[in-house]
Amino acid sequence: MYFYCEKCKKQYPLNTHSIRCSCGGLFRLHKDPDEIVPDGVSIGHMITPLVRAQAGNIEVLLKLENLQPTGSYKDRGAATLVSVAKSLGIEKIALDTAGYAGASIAAYAAAGDMKCRVYAPEGMPKGALQQLDAYGAETVLVPGTRMDACAEVKKHLGTDWYYASPAYNPLFIEGVKSLAHELYEQLGGVVPEYIFVPAGNGSLVIGLYLGFMEIGRLPRIVAVQSAGCAPLYRALREKLGLPLPPEPPQDPVNGQNYAIERPKRLNEMLFAIESSGGDVVTVTQSELQDAQKDLGHRGIYAELTACAGLAAAKKFFPHGKPDNYRVVIPVTGSGFKG
Numbered sequence: 001m002y003f004y005c006e007k008c009k010k011q012y013p014l015n016t017h018s019i020r021c022s023c024g025g026l027f028r029l030h031k032d033p034d035e036i037v038p039d040g041v042s043i044g045h046m047i048t049p050l051v052r053a054q055a056g057n058i059e060v061l062l063k064l065e066n067l068q069p070t071g072s073y074k075d076r077g078a079a080t081l082v083s084v085a086k087s088l089g090i091e092k093i094a095l096d097t098a099g100y101a102g103a104s105i106a107a108y109a110a111a112g113d114m115k116c117r118v119y120a121p122e123g124m125p126k127g128a129l130q131q132l133d134a135y136g137a138e139t140v141l142v143p144g145t146r147m148d149a150c151a152e153v154k155k156h157l158g159t160d161w162y163y164a165s166p167a168y169n170p171l172f173i174e175g176v177k178s179l180a181h182e183l184y185e186q187l188g189g190v191v192p193e194y195i196f197v198p199a200g201n202g203s204l205v206i207g208l209y210l211g212f213m214e215i216g217r218l219p220r221i222v223a224v225q226s227a228g229c230a231p232l233y234r235a236l237r238e239k240l241g242l243p244l245p246p247e248p249p250q251d252p253v254n255g256q257n258y259a260i261e262r263p264k265r266l267n268e269m270l271f272a273i274e275s276s277g278g279d280v281v282t283v284t285q286s287e288l289q290d291a292q293k294d295l296g297h298r299g300i301y302a303e304l305t306a307c308a309g310l311a312a313a314k315k316f317f318p319h320g321k322p323d324n325y326r327v328v329i330p331v332t333g334s335g336f337k338g
């Protein structure tokens with residue numbers, strides 16, 4: 001396995017301390033089909049439940065990723081990234097985060113007996129900080145937004161700390177592919193017709209795309225973004241020549257600091273969505289809250305943004321759906337966070 005540049009194709013070893021190619025291109029992962037990806041660092045192998053549920057006019061299949069060891073699907077990416085890093089002899093890893101990724105990487109780093117340093121924006125929820133502390137991670141609070149945290153970690157990486165960023169390091173996306181394979185097995189060797197996933201930096205959209213490509217068939221991947229911060233939605237509409245909604249006002253109180261305004265892998269996400277015949281849907285805060293209640297009434301406590309898939313599916317199929325459509329919705333994170 002090695003990294004290569006998405007633009008100039010230059011190759012880099014997996015233990016590179018470069019964040020991206022010298023030409024500015026992002027890394028992608030090359031893996032031969034028969035190559036085994038190390039999985040030595042584990043908190044216990046988890047297969048999350050896939051359960052049927054009625055939501056509004058439609059029946060959906062909820063994939064309970066909120067039950068992963070640290071409470072989010074990001075454990076899939078973290079397990080692979082940390083396992084590979086460990087197999088390469090790397091002992092210190094760092095990342096910037098405003099959400100789940102920090103907990104996932106920190107937990108797997110702890111399981112792998114590695115040092116982990118997390119750069120987080122000052123306004124990071126207290127519960128998330130406590131979780132990082134419990135895993136023994138060193139947390140550096142950075143004034144400003146997650147973009148400031150990202151700028152700060154890059155100053156301190158040097159040759160000491162390996163960058164375990166879900167946005168930059170393709171090993172994270174490699175790990176998320178397991179979600180596609182697990183769904184395929186749980187559905188008895190069938191690829192679902194639709195899958196609805198929140199789209200921030202793209203690890204779910206791209207990971208599912210790559211995973212289902214290995215299986216040989218794609219579900220329609222519908223990416224979901226907050227109406228208040230929807231760069232992917234805008235990019236797709238622009239590409240299709242559709243009118244753009246007005247720019248929403250900035251609202252730092254309602255978590256705009258944590259939204260990803262300029263996702264690094266926007267074009268990769270667009271390619272995945274278009275190749276799958278999918279779409280991008282936006283949801284409002286109150287639609288998220290309704291979906292959170294829907295899940296709560298089934299005994300599932302999900303974090304608000306983790307309800308994006310369900311909120312979007314209800315909106316996408318206002319009059320129900322054909323009975324034979326399997327609509328999968330990963331519940332991406334637990335409500336016990338924050």
Ligand SMILES: [Zn+2]
Pocket residue numbers: 005006007008009010021022023024025
């Ligand atoms: Zn390059």
